[in-house]
Amino acid sequence: MAGKRKFELAWIGDKEETDFESIQISAEDLVACQGEIGDFKLICNKENQPEEINVANIIINLPYQEEPVLEKADSLFSDDYDINEDKPVIILQDYPELSAAVISQAGLEKALEIKDNYPDKEVYYLYQAMRFIEDNDRLYERARESEIIFLKFDLGQLKIIEEEIIHYNREDIDLKLNGNILAAPELKPAKETERIARIFNLADGYKEYLQLDNIYLQPTLSGKRGVYLLKGSRGPTALTYFEEELDFTLNEVSKNLAGVAEIDKYDREVDDQKCILCYTCYRVCPHGAIQRDDELNSMKVMDLACQGCNLCLSRCPTNAIQIEDDYLKIEGENEQDPILIICENSAEIAAEKYNSMVGKDPLESYQKIEVPCVSTVERGQIFEILSKYSSDIMILGCVSEACKHLTGHDRCQQVVERIKEDLEKLEIEQDRVHYERLSPRMAADLGAFLADWKEALKQ
Amino acid sequence: MIVGKLKDIKEIKDSLPDDIDSLLIAGCGSCVSVSLAGGEREADSLKELLNLYYQSKGKSVSIETETIKRQCDDEFLDELELPVARNQVVLSIACGVGVQHLAINNPGKIILPGLDTTFYGRTSDIGKWEEMCHGCGKCILDQFAGVCPVARCSKSLLNGPCGGSQDGICEVDDSIDCGWQTIYDRAEELGQLENLLDFESPKDWSTYKDGGVRSHKNPEFFQE
Numbered sequence: 001m002a003g004k005r006k007f008e009l010a011w012i013g014d015k016e017e018t019d020f021e022s023i024q025i026s027a028e029d030l031v032a033c034q035g036e037i038g039d040f041k042l043i044c045n046k047e048n049q050p051e052e053i054n055v056a057n058i059i060i061n062l063p064y065q066e067e068p069v070l071e072k073a074d075s076l077f078s079d080d081y082d083i084n085e086d087k088p089v090i091i092l093q094d095y096p097e098l099s100a101a102v103i104s105q106a107g108l109e110k111a112l113e114i115k116d117n118y119p120d121k122e123v124y125y126l127y128q129a130m131r132f133i134e135d136n137d138r139l140y141e142r143a144r145e146s147e148i149i150f151l152k153f154d155l156g157q158l159k160i161i162e163e164e165i166i167h168y169n170r171e172d173i174d175l176k177l178n179g180n181i182l183a184a185p186e187l188k189p190a191k192e193t194e195r196i197a198r199i200f201n202l203a204d205g206y207k208e209y210l211q212l213d214n215i216y217l218q219p220t221l222s223g224k225r226g227v228y229l230l231k232g233s234r235g236p237t238a239l240t241y242f243e244e245e246l247d248f249t250l251n252e253v254s255k256n257l258a259g260v261a262e263i264d265k266y267d268r269e270v271d272d273q274k275c276i277l278c279y280t281c282y283r284v285c286p287h288g289a290i291q292r293d294d295e296l297n298s299m300k301v302m303d304l305a306c307q308g309c310n311l312c313l314s315r316c317p318t319n320a321i322q323i324e325d326d327y328l329k330i331e332g333e334n335e336q337d338p339i340l341i342i343c344e345n346s347a348e349i350a351a352e353k354y355n356s357m358v359g360k361d362p363l364e365s366y367q368k369i370e371v372p373c374v375s376t377v378e379r380g381q382i383f384e385i386l387s388k389y390s391s392d393i394m395i396l397g398c399v400s401e402a403c404k405h406l407t408g409h410d411r412c413q414q415v416v417e418r419i420k421e422d423l424e425k426l427e428i429e430q431d432r433v434h435y436e437r438l439s440p441r442m443a444a445d446l447g448a449f450l451a452d453w454k455e456a457l458k459q
Numbered sequence: 460m461i462v463g464k465l466k467d468i469k470e471i472k473d474s475l476p477d478d479i480d481s482l483l484i485a486g487c488g489s490c491v492s493v494s495l496a497g498g499e500r501e502a503d504s505l506k507e508l509l510n511l512y513y514q515s516k517g518k519s520v521s522i523e524t525e526t527i528k529r530q531c532d533d534e535f536l537d538e539l540e541l542p543v544a545r546n547q548v549v550l551s552i553a554c555g556v557g558v559q560h561l562a563i564n565n566p567g568k569i570i571l572p573g574l575d576t577t578f579y580g581r582t583s584d585i586g587k588w589e590e591m592c593h594g595c596g597k598c599i600l601d602q603f604a605g606v607c608p609v610a611r612c613s614k615s616l617l618n619g620p621c622g623g624s625q626d627g628i629c630e631v632d633d634s635i636d637c638g639w640q641t642i643y644d645r646a647e648e649l650g651q652l653e654n655l656l657d658f659e660s661p662k663d664w665s666t667y668k669d670g671g672v673r674s675h676k677n678p679e680f681f682q683e
Contacts, residue, residue: 278493283585317498318488318526380500383507387514422508425469428515 009253010042010055012196013062013233018250020257023053027062027192033199034291036305037226037260057226057253060200060210062190064232064239069095072164073181076106081182088179089114089121090166094128095158099184101131102240108139110182115146123148124177126158126168133240151175187239190232200224201288203406209235216404220249223406224288225305226256263308266325272298274320281312281321286406309373309405328381332367338391338457339367343374345404346438347396353443362447367391374398375408382419386429392457394434396446402439409437461490461554462580462588463497465505466573472512474571475548479520482509483546484573485539485561486526487553494588497552497574499526505552505573521546530557536564543568579610596666596673602654604646609662611638617659 008020015024025044032043035054042053066075069092074081076091083089093099093107104127111123125148130140144150151168159167161176168175189209196202197210202222206213210222211234219241220228228249231238238245270281275298282290282299289305290312292298301312301321313321330339340363342348347363348370354362367389371377374397385393395416403409416435423430434453438446475482484502492498502524513520525542527535530553543549543565551558552573562570578590593610599617600607609615613631620639623630627640646652664670 274499276488276492276498278495279582280493280495280585315500317492317495317500319499319503378500378504380504380507383504383511387507387511422468425467426472426508426512426515428512 005051006054007056008257009057009059010040010053012058012060013190014231016061016246020250020253023055025053027190027196030196030199033058036289036302037256038304040226057228057256058200059228059230059249059253060196060222060233061230062192062196062233064187065190066185067188068185069183070160070181073183076103076110076182076184078182082180083114083118083121084180088177089118089123090177090179090181091123091125092166092181092183093126095126095183097186098128100187100236100239101133102242103184104131105134105136105139107184108136108143111143111148112139112146115143115148122179124179125150126153126166127151128153128155131240187232187236193233196233200227201282201285202227203286206235209233211235212406213401214406215402216406220245220252223286225260225307227288228252260304262303263306266308266323267303268301268306268310268313269322270296270298270300271320271322272296274318275299275316276318276320278317280315280317284311284315284407284411286311286408307405309375309408310371311373311375311405311408311411314376314378315411327371327376328369330367330369330385334365335367335389336391337365337367338454339369339385339389339393341369341371341374341377341393341395343396343398343408343438344370344372346398346402346440346442347446349440350438350443350446353440354447357443358447360447362450366450373403373405373408375405375411377412377415379415379419379422382415382433386432392432392434394436394453397435397437399437399439460493460579460581461556461576462494462578462590463491463552463554463574463576464494465496465501465552466575468505468508471505471550471573472509475550476569479548481521481546481548482523483539483542483549484509484522484524485530485542485549485551485553486524487530487551487557488526488528489531491552491554491557491574492526493582495586497554499524502526502552505550531560533560533564536561593667595662595664596670597663599662602657602659603642604649604651604654606638606642606645608638608642611636611641613638617662619655 007023009022011022011024012030013027025042029044029046030042031045034041038056040055040058042055044051044053066077068075091107091111093103111125114121115123153168157168157170161167164178164181166177168177193208193210202210202224203212205211211217211229220230220234222229230245230249231242277299286309287305287307289302290299291302293300310327313323351361351363374395377395382393395412397409397412400409413435416433419433484505486499486502487497506522506524509522523542525539527538529535530551549568549570550573551561551570554576558570558572579592579594580588580590583589590610592607595609608617613629613635614621620637624637624640627637629635629637646655
């Protein structure tokens, strides 16, 4: 390695001006990321000169890839476009799909620029939906005053006949427009996105971007603490709210630099005699909180990165990861009561809300196991409960977009399905395991649903 | 590594004798632990499931588990000696090698397989493995841009693809990449396309299973 340098912030991709001690790293040069928030180690290999760079925070800010929607049209974002003297100019947005809101702004500005430079030129503006962010309403008003012709279309009302001719047809208007088209390009994730996802061990995001569709990640968080996603790394709407998102992110970086605390008081220790370096924990961890400990030649859980879901513990094939917290303990007074396995981030919160609304604890008269994430549910654990207790088991997980541990709901569902499959094959106890999804807001649903279930059990 | 998957629970249950009173589930802590099929966790889950089954049938069967580092080497088997001795039946969830090694060392014991040994492969995703090698006994990866035509072409062809290669997909199944497309693509990337023009003589399969049961010795330990 050429040497070690330390920074407060690393920009992967495009860099913005900040007061932080920062470094810009090209996505192509980055080969690995180790460590956790406050002490990431980025391994770069620029022109075969490997270098280890220490950074406290990381912002991945890759550009969008712009894909033209029509072969012969110019891009709405380009300053180098053709103006043919005889033909009108056609601005095309929302084709074939709705464009991001910020495109409306770019389109209106472009239309006005052309009208200012060529006052006699006919300018048509084809769109499905005009989005009024920032000063778009003022731009739109000016555009109407400048006699730019706005034609709104729905799907099926617009056909591209040849590359330069657009057939616009709705009930009252049938127009064939032949002119210079400036089309809003389709925005896609940068080509390095997949490789970057692998380097940071991020779960597959929305539409191949890096951010998952999840309320806990709003607006710019990745699943990995201290790693933030902007613009073309985050998703299709990130261009519209870039300034606000940048402010939020830099504020987060400041807070992180002032100090970061561990998520809970528990240590998750890997027994280096049992660990076989299979990397299962590394692969399943939704927060990128596991890495290899070279000294011990075993995996280790990074305390600041860990978000406490315990998924690693429940999937380790050798039971090598231990915690001094009996989080699978069953609480309850009556062994005959049905058993609930509930996520502390959804059902538990919904139950508290229900209690404050109705004045009655909906979880009363159940035996309970409260878990940090239902992904910790294991087959062996469920089979053991089924053989020790005579009551049914209900697992209350989270709806997909409201799972604090991102993929926990899916992992739990997979386990429950396999449990049911096995029970069915042995023709035993098939209907005793139940699984439902909730969000913390669904207090009333939880109350009603548990009452129904209890009624069904009685029958 | 050797990849395996746990047998269907019904098949496991049916393979156990009707008059069973005690069972040892023997896990293996190497390859099949990595393929999430035969390690300590799987042994424990299987124990709980079989407990539940026998309980539902009103049968009393004592079940214990023991997972050792490797079932294919004598030295590790010491840890299994007592558990094997005190149980009527052993269900090994090691690969086929481990099951047989355990049987060789315990001639008087019923040793049953709880796992299907599938192939030599790599982990390609969480919980997903892909075949990479057939163990043919004569590696030819150097001639095929590092992609094995024996293991990764469904027909083990050595002189280019068959007519069933369509858009990089094998005709045997849509989920299989054409091995020869992969060979071609990688050879092109490496500038080695010329190498593929050489005519391959029929492979000497005597180093594979066609030559009979195989064994070999390291000459440092054996004098010829």
